Amino acid sequence: GDSVTQMEGPVTLSEEAFLTINCTYTATGYPSLFWYVQYPGEGLQLLLKATKADDKGSNKGFEATYRKETTSFHLEKGSVQVSDSAVYFCARGTNAGKSTFGDGTTLTVKP
Amino acid sequence: EAGVAQSPRYKIIEKRQSVAFWCNPISGHATLYWYQQILGQGPKLLIQFQNNGVVDDSQLPKDRFSAERLKGVDSTLKIQPAKLEDSAVYLCASSNYLEETQYFGPGTRLLVL
Numbered sequence: 528g529d530s531v532t533q534m535e536g537p538v539t540l541s542e543e544a545f546l547t548i549n550c551t552y553t554a555t556g557y558p559s560l561f562w563y564v565q566y567p568g569e570g571l572q573l574l575l576k577a578t579k580a581d582d583k584g585s586n587k588g589f590e591a592t593y594r595k596e597t598t599s600f601h602l603e604k605g606s607v608q609v610s611d612s613a614v615y616f617c618a619r620g621t622n623a624g625k626s627t628f629g630d631g632t633t634l635t636v637k638p
Numbered sequence: 639e640a641g642v643a644q645s646p647r648y649k650i651i652e653k654r655q656s657v658a659f660w661c662n663p664i665s666g667h668a669t670l671y672w673y674q675q676i677l678g679q680g681p682k683l684l685i686q687f688q689n690n691g692v693v694d695d696s697q698l699p700k701d702r703f704s705a706e707r708l709k710g711v712d713s714t715l716k717i718q719p720a721k722l723e724d725s726a727v728y729l730c731a732s733s734n735y736l737e738e739t740q741y742f743g744p745g746t747r748l749l750v751l
Contacts, residue, residue: 531680561739568744569744570642570745571742572741573739576739616680620738624669624735625686626683626740630679631680
């Protein structure tokens with residue numbers, strides 16, 4: 528079935544470090560791909576998305592490119608801040624508007 | 639616009655008791671989802687509604703879980719009787735029928751003792 532595999536965490540970085548969180552998905556069909564972020568005590572919120580191959584989603588300095596050839600959608604940010612500390616979830620769309628989520632990667636950014 | 643509302647935010651019950659969670663989606667969103675998020679895992683879909691009809695409840699443990707969305711707006715998820723392994727965060731999300739992005743509520747954290 529449809530699945531998403533995320534880089535295991537937790538990830539701890541110093542402020543202004545470069546961030547990469549890996550995500551790969553099963554290649555059934557042509558799904559939309561998403562990154563959601565969950566700040567402590569809050570629900571998930573959409574960070575960025577891409578709907579077709581080679582699309583780049585971006586928001587708040589984060590970027591991810593839809594790579595069909597490697598079935599990947601890695602999340603990157605050039606310079607993380609303490610406020611980026613959160614849990615990040617990769618997801619792929621499925622039929623009928625459903626989404627399948629990865630298990631999340633916890634990011635902690637230290638000053 | 640107001641976001642997805644959920645209540646209660648926290649609930650502690652003993653096993654074999656029953657519990658109910660409430661969700662009010664974003665106004666105009668026809669699709670509503672209930673997810674179970676166990677600690678350290680991603681959200682797992684329990685049930686998806688389109689208006690007041692069920693689209694997918696294949697992962698809902700129907701012997702103990704039930705959900706309804708009678709008027710196509712608010713929804714209630716019930717567990718009866720609860721088991722220890724039901725301890726999790728229950729997330730409600732909604733979306734516009736034409737859009738894949740889901741909008742999540744803050745969740746209800748359930749602890750079953």
